[in-house]
Structure formats: C-alpha cells, structure tokens
Amino acid sequence: METKKLTCIVCPLGCHVEITKNDGTFNVTGNKCPRGEKYAIEEMTNPTRVVPTTVVIKNASLSRLPVKTSKPVPKKDIFKVMELINQVEVEAPIKTGDIVIENILGLNVNIVATRSMKSVI
Amino acid sequence: MKYDIVVIGGGPAGLAAAVEANKNGIKNILVLERDRELGGILQQCIHNGFGLHIFKEELTGPEYAERFMDELKELNIEYKLNTMVIDISEDKVITAVSPTDGIISIQAKAVILAMGCRERTRGAISIPGSRPAGILSAGTAQRYLNMEGYMVGKKVVIVGSGDIGLIMARRMTLEGAEVKAVVELMPFSGGLNRNIVQCLDDFDIPLMLGHTITEIRNGNRVTGVSVSKVDENLKVVEGTTFDIECDTILFSVGLIPENELSLKAGVELSEVTNGAVVNESMETSVPGIFACGNVLHVHDLVDYVTEESRKAGRFAVKYVKGEINGDKENVIDTKPLNGISYIVPQKLRTAYLDDNVSLYMRVRNVYEKATFVIKADGEIIKEIKKTHLAPGEMERLSIKTDLIKNRNISELTVEVVEEVK
Ligand SMILES: Cc1cc2nc3c(=O)[nH]c(=O)nc-3n(C[C@H](O)[C@H](O)[C@H](O)COP(=O)(O)OP(=O)(O)OC[C@H]3O[C@@H](n4cnc5c(N)ncnc54)[C@H](O)[C@@H]3O)c2cc1C
Ligand code: SF4
Numbered sequence: 001m002e003t004k005k006l007t008c009i010v011c012p013l014g015c016h017v018e019i020t021k022n023d024g025t026f027n028v029t030g031n032k033c034p035r036g037e038k039y040a041i042e043e044m045t046n047p048t049r050v051v052p053t054t055v056v057i058k059n060a061s062l063s064r065l066p067v068k069t070s071k072p073v074p075k076k077d078i079f080k081v082m083e084l085i086n087q088v089e090v091e092a093p094i095k096t097g098d099i100v101i102e103n104i105l106g107l108n109v110n111i112v113a114t115r116s117m118k119s120v121i
Numbered sequence: 122m123k124y125d126i127v128v129i130g131g132g133p134a135g136l137a138a139a140v141e142a143n144k145n146g147i148k149n150i151l152v153l154e155r156d157r158e159l160g161g162i163l164q165q166c167i168h169n170g171f172g173l174h175i176f177k178e179e180l181t182g183p184e185y186a187e188r189f190m191d192e193l194k195e196l197n198i199e200y201k202l203n204t205m206v207i208d209i210s211e212d213k214v215i216t217a218v219s220p221t222d223g224i225i226s227i228q229a230k231a232v233i234l235a236m237g238c239r240e241r242t243r244g245a246i247s248i249p250g251s252r253p254a255g256i257l258s259a260g261t262a263q264r265y266l267n268m269e270g271y272m273v274g275k276k277v278v279i280v281g282s283g284d285i286g287l288i289m290a291r292r293m294t295l296e297g298a299e300v301k302a303v304v305e306l307m308p309f310s311g312g313l314n315r316n317i318v319q320c321l322d323d324f325d326i327p328l329m330l331g332h333t334i335t336e337i338r339n340g341n342r343v344t345g346v347s348v349s350k351v352d353e354n355l356k357v358v359e360g361t362t363f364d365i366e367c368d369t370i371l372f373s374v375g376l377i378p379e380n381e382l383s384l385k386a387g388v389e390l391s392e393v394t395n396g397a398v399v400n401e402s403m404e405t406s407v408p409g410i411f412a413c414g415n416v417l418h419v420h421d422l423v424d425y426v427t428e429e430s431r432k433a434g435r436f437a438v439k440y441v442k443g444e445i446n447g448d449k450e451n452v453i454d455t456k457p458l459n460g461i462s463y464i465v466p467q468k469l470r471t472a473y474l475d476d477n478v479s480l481y482m483r484v485r486n487v488y489e490k491a492t493f494v495i496k497a498d499g500e501i502i503k504e505i506k507k508t509h510l511a512p513g514e515m516e517r518l519s520i521k522t523d524l525i526k527n528r529n530i531s532e533l534t535v536e537v538v539e540e541v542k
Binding site: 006007008009010011014015016030049050051052053054056061062063064066068075078079082096114115116 | 157158164167168169170173179180181183184186187266267268269270292295296313314315317318319323508509514
C-alpha cells in the first residue's frame with residue numbers, strides 16, 4: 001500500500017487530496033469533483049502540465065505572443081518543449097487558437113496562440 | 122458628453138460590468154481605459170488557471186479577457202483607449218485625458234469604478250539599502266517578460282509568496298533563469314496552493330517561510346541578499362542569517378486597490394480592504410457610483426471578479442432606470458468576527474437581495490478543519506464546514522435570502538470555529 005498527499009492543481013480551488021494505491025487500484029479522497037481523482041492517479045503514474053509561455057512575434061504592437069500547449073505534456077518533457085518553442089517566430093495577424101507548432105515532440109499536442117494580435121503594417 | 126453609464130477601467134471587471142449593463146437594457150455606455158488595449162492585468166497573466174467557474178474550462182489570462190472583449194465589441198459598446206480618468210466629482214462628472222481628445226468632461230448618470238489595483242512596492246515594506254539595478258516588482262518583471270520579451274535577470278530571489286511571485290518563479294525558470302528561493306515573512310504562503318505545487322515544487326525551488334531579507338548587497342547591480350529567520354512576532358532571530366548570491370530581486374508583497382479617484386468622488390473606503398464600502402449591489406456610499414473587481418478588494422480568482430462585476434452592471438442599470446429608491450428599507454450590516462479579516466459587501470439592503478446572498482471574505486490564518494458560523498443578530502442561521510482555509514484564498518459563502526429577509530435583522534456576523542484535533 002502506498003499513500004500520497006497531493007494538492008489538486010486542475011483548478012484554483014486546490015483541493016487537498018489523498019491517494020492510496022492498493023494492488024494496482026487507486027482510492028482517492030478529498031477531491032471536490034471527479035477531475036481531482038483523475039489528476040491524483042495521473043500524478044502517481046505520469047504527471048503532466050500545461051506549459052504557458054510566449055513566442056517572438058513580428059509586425060505586432062507587442063514583441064511577444066502568448067502561447068500554450070493545447071493539452072498537458074509530461075512533466076519530464078517541459079524543458080524540451082520550451083527549447084523548441086523558443087526557436088519559433090511568428091508574424092501578425094494571429095488569432096487565438098492558431099497553431100504555432102504542430103504535434104510538438106510527437107506528443108500529439110499543439111502549441112497554440114492564446115490571444116489575437118493585429119498586424120501593424 | 123453625456124452617458125447613462127460610464128465604466129472606468131477596461132479590465133475583466135469593467136468589461137463584465139459593461140456587458141451586463143448592456144444586456145440589462147441600457148445601451149448608452151462608455152468604457153474608459155488608460156492602456157493601449159482592453160483586458161487589464163490579464164494580458165500579462167499568460168498562465169492558465171482562469172475561468173473554471175464561469176466558462177467551465179481552464180483558460181489563460183489573455184484568452185479569458187478576449188472572450189469579454191469580443192462580447193463588448195459584438196454588443197457595440199463604446200470604449201476609449203489611451204484615456205486616463207483624472208477626476209470624478211460627487212455629481213458624476215468625469216474628467217479624462219487622452220492624446221487624441223485632450224481633456225474631456227463626461228456627465229454620467231451612474232459610474233462603475235473598475236480601476237483594479239497596483240503592486241505594493243519595496244518602499245511599502247521598508248527594507249534597508251540603496252537603490253541598485255536589479256530590484257523590481259514581480260508584476261513589472263511579468264509585463265517585461267511576457268509582453269516585451271525582456272528577461273530581467275539570471276539569478277533570482279523572490280521576496281513574498283503571493284501568486285504573482287510564484288507564477289514568476291516558474292516563468293523565469295522556464296526561460297532559463299535560476300530562481301534561488303522564494304522568501305516569505307509569514308509562516309504560510311499568501312498564494313494559491315496550486316501555484317506552490319506547479320510553480321515551486323515542480324522545479325525544486327525552495328519556499329522559505331518565516332524568513333526575511335535583512336540586507337541587500339550591491340554595486341551598481343544587486344549581487345546578493347542576506348536572509349534571516351523570524352520568530353512568531355516577526356522579529357529577526359539572531360545568528361540565523363545566511364547569504365544568497367543573486368543579480369535580481371523580485372518583490373511580490375501584495376496589491377493595493379487603486380482608489381485615488383474614488384476618494385475624489387467622496388466614496389467611503391474600508392480600512393481593511395482599502396476599497397470602497399459597498400452594499401449588496403456593489404454600490405458605494407455615493408448613490409449611483411458602483412465598484413467591482415480589484416479596486417473593491419484584491420481577488421485571486423478572476424471568476425469572482427466577473428460575478429461581482431456583473432452584479433454592479435445589473436444594479437447600475439436599475440439605478441439609471443430609477444428602480445432603486447433610497448435606503449429606507451431594512452439594512453443589515455455584515456461584520457467579520459473571530460478569524461475573518463473582512464467581508465464584502467459590508468451592507469445588505471434586504472429589499473434588493475437576490476434569492477441568494479454571496480459574501481466574499483478572507484480568513485486571517487491557515488485552518489485545516491474549520492466551520493464558518495453565520496449568525497443573524499446572534500442567532501446561528503448557517504454553518505459551513507471547510508477542510509482547508511488560508512488567507513491567500515478568498516472564500517465565498519452563499520446564504521439563502523429567506524434566512525435574513527423580513528426578520529428585521531440588523532447585523533450578520535461570520536466567524537471561523539476551528540475543529541479541535
Ligand atoms: C499576476 C497576477 C496573477 C493572477 N493569476 C490569476 C489566476 O491564475 N487565476 C485567476 O482566476 N485570477 C488570477 N489573478 C486575479 C485576476 O487577474 C484579477 O483579479 C483581475 O484581473 C482583476 O480585474 P480588474 O478588472 O479588477 O483589474 P485590472 O485587470 O487591473 O484592470 C483594471 C483596468 O483599469 C485601468 N485603469 C486604472 N486606472 C485607470 C484610470 N484612472 N483611467 C482609466 N483606466 C484606468 C487599468 O489600466 C486596467 O486596464 C491574477 C492577478 C495577478 C495580478
Ligand atoms: S478536485 Fe476538482 S474542485 Fe478540487 S481542485 Fe481538483 S479540479 Fe478543482
């Protein structure tokens with residue numbers, strides 16, 4: 001039997017959950033909603049995170065465009081993902097949801113724009 | 122110029138209030154924003170964690186803002202950018218300046234204050250030393266990095282564990298900086314738990330609770346800090362000092378509502394929240410002037426900002442339409458007791474309550490298991506059990522209006538009773 005105390009980070013409520021692993025089955029308590037259970041099990045088996053960051057943008061009123069991973073990526077890949085994102089440059093106009101990098105690291109996750117930016121030329 | 126409703130500030134609070142007012146039937150609305158774009162502070166908060174209550178999905182700050190900006194534009198609500206309001210009079214004449222219009226004067230029937238807040242600076246918490254390069258507020262660093270792409274340093278110590286500090290610890294780490302520590306005076310963090318997990322724990326950044334900076338070493342730029350432990354009276358403990366080498370110090374020591382304008386309009390402020398004293402409709406002590414969002418009290422969840430601001434928008438419309446007629450009816454004062462630092466709204470006029478009353482509040486301490494006890498004139502009307510309470514996390518309690526209406530109650534109190542272990 002293995003027990004872990006975790007803070008669910010799926011939403012800002014931050015429930016304090018407790019997960020117990022027993023013969024390959026999991027028992028989760030303390031979560032206010034079902035997403036907390038899913039989170040706790042993943043956190044024990046394969047922790048993942050959404051990565052929000054920016055890329056260089058040309059022809060816009062600002063020099064950075066905010067982006068994020070369309071889905072959470074494995075925690076261990078975060079810095080590899082950052083390295084690839086930092087090599088990208090885009091050009092305005094951009095719309096929220098536009099794909100900046102497709103299928104990053106073959107993870108089946110896209111890097112998408114999180115705001116729209118008009119072209120200034 | 123004349124408008125029915127003028128909204129000051131185009132952040133999430135102002136946007137939600139304007140949209141809601143429009144949907145409630147007043148079309149003659151103007152939003153004034155001093156920045157070059159709408160969206161407020163959310164435009165620099167590129168991390169995810171916004172909107173789970175309101176949209177049932179997790180958005181980043183700019184995504185959340187854009188939804189309201191799109192709605193504002195679809196509804197053809199008028200707004201002016203680069204327009205800074207410099208004065209509001211008690212009879213609701215607003216003076217603003219902009220590079221294109223010069224000085225403008227606007228008569229409003231109702232005003233919604235949504236100016237947000239600003240960061241406390243190092244001066245506000247007095248740390249000795251000169252002013253070398255490399256000392257910034259966390260929010261300034263966030264704006265530089267996320268909007269201009271400018272990294273403020275390589276070896277960073279963050280003072281204060283509010284959410285902005287925590288978010289910046291991760292952000293700087295992802296961009297290649299080494300965040301040496303987050304130093305927090307109090308024995309608990311002022312930030313959300315999830316941020317401690319995903320911003321510090323994920324990257325093994327130490328959170329030094331009960332510590333303070335006692336010296337900043339520098340040439341032209343910061344070269345390091347001395348950190349010491351503090352005791353339960355927050356006094357430095359002799360012999361506990363150690364050094365951390367760094368080139369940058371980010372201060373994240375809290376936010377203060379930006380209320381200079383409110384004062385000019387004669388609005389009464391609360392000494393605890395530094396925001397206006399409001400009633401159930403988010404109306405201030407000046408009839409027809411409403412306040413919502415961070416200018417009213419500092420929020421950690423934008424969803425609550427939206428909720429509160431919609432209410433301000435809805436009641437501003439009622440005010441303009443003449444559907445609110447004075448304070449003659451039963452007014453209940455809300456009062457924080459043991460364990461609670463403040464409650465917003467401070468006054469409830471029973472005639473204008475919806476089916477449920479939302480009370481927003483902060484607790485003074487960390488409690489693992491506790492009960493909120495709500496009393497009407499000393500009589501318990503509701504108890505709500507909670508498993509984790511912290512000052513960094515605003516609580517919203519909802520009570521049925523039937524419990525307090527038509528009973529001639531004068532005071533509603535809330536206190537925290539800790540469960541004995
Ligand atoms: C760094 C940081 C991280 C956060 N993280 C989260 C999170 O993860 N999840 C979450 O739900 N919430 C989060 N929040 C909270 C949330 O973003 C805020 O509570 C919310 O943005 C407040 O909205 P507002 O409209 O009241 O203020 P603001 O967004 O500050 O908007 C106020 C607007 O008023 C304008 N203004 C001010 N004075 C004048 C004037 N005199 N004339 C004209 N315009 C004026 C300003 O330019 C600004 O645009 C975070 C907040 C910060 C600061
Ligand atoms: S368990 Fe549900 S409610 Fe609690 S933090 Fe996780 S997602 Fe939020």
